[in-house]
Amino acid sequence: MQLIEKAPAKINLSLDALYQHTDGEFEWQMIMTSIDLADYVQITLQDSPQIEVRTSKGYLPEDKRNLAYQAAQLLRHHFDIKTGAIIEIDKHIPVAAGLGGGSSDAAAVLRGLNQLWHLGLTKAELAHIGLSIDSDVPYCVYSETALVTGKGDQIQPLGDLPNFWMVVVKPEVSVSTPRILHALNCDQITDRPQTDRLLAGIQQQDAQQMTAAMANVLTPITNQRYPQIDYLMQRLTAFGAEKAQMSGSGPTVFGICRQYSRAQRIYNSMSGFCREVYLVQPLKNKNH
Structure with a gap:
């Protein structure tokens, strides 16, 4: 079988x-x-x-x-x-x-x-x-x-997200999650996500509210070791992403766009200096 x-x-x-x-x-x-x-x-x-x-x-x-x-x-x-x-x-x-x-x-x-x-x-x-x-x-x-x-x-x-596209960028470094977590001190976190607001944005299918509430507390730790993460996030927003953020312990970052045409332009721009760039959407429940 x-x-x-x-x-x-x-x-x-x-x-x-x-x-x-x-x-x-x-x-x-x-x-x-x-x-x-x-x-x-x-x-x-x-x-x-x-x-x-x-x-x-x-x-x-x-x-x-x-x-x-x-x-x-x-x-x-x-x-x-x-x-x-x-x-x-x-x-x-x-x-x-x-x-x-x-x-x-x-x-x-x-x-x-x-x-x-x-x-x-x-x-x-x-x-x-x-x-x-x-x-x-x-x-x-x-x-x-x-x-x-x-x-x-x-x-x-939580059900399906509001419609948007993501430009996902993986820089040419690899990150050890245990090393990043070893440096994490919960008492020193200053920039936390607004989880309740983010949940409300998803429930109301409001992408703008959703993106405004996003954050990743591991970003400062990983970026201290790999400054190109912050550089890539700045590039994503400079090219037009509504929000740029790191995923997990990194180093991959992503930019969110509500318009496909803008996401396509950002994808083309980021592909000019990064080898691993992907234009994707979140899966809908019917896709799996």
Whole structure:
């Protein structure tokens, strides 16, 4: 048996850290959405108990360092499955970019094997299992616009966003999320997102109110190490984006436009000096 799961990239419309738990984990309050830039994960069951991972990019690990591999092994052991699977990942999402590519691949494996192994798990149950792989996996199990709280495990879908386009830009640096989080002090955060206002903007389908309330508390930390992030955000707004922001722990930034023609112009302008630029939209619920 075989199936193909779409694994969309995620974007943080907001990212806030409220406090740090005694175990060192953060209490998050984030609004996340998924975009039409995606990996594709093909899963084929096999009689032998091995989990095999193959990727379209030679530099990616295909062993236990790969989150998709971890997801498959976790389900196998948890439910005492005797068979294995071949997982082939067609990569399109940039790596170490703040777009959740590895987490989305792992979530796709959880969803796919849930079907192929007839486990009957709900999204909430898969999300709970996925949290032990990476904090972005629970959201990626849903891959729809949601309020994400707790340690990343509490997912509240919000419905579709108002219509807008995004120009997504990945500079040629890779960011280590653990290093950025190690430098995060919740007591020193000065620029937080206005989450309630952002939620109201989504509910009222008001893109202007939504963008005015956005922020990412990790931006100053990552930008201190990689100043090109601030430069790219300035370029996006100079070219006409209504809002520019970093996603996740970076380094990817994105600009929001309500008009497609303006987004296309910004895409063309940014493509002049950045190699990885994407013109995308948030996914609607019917797209997955």
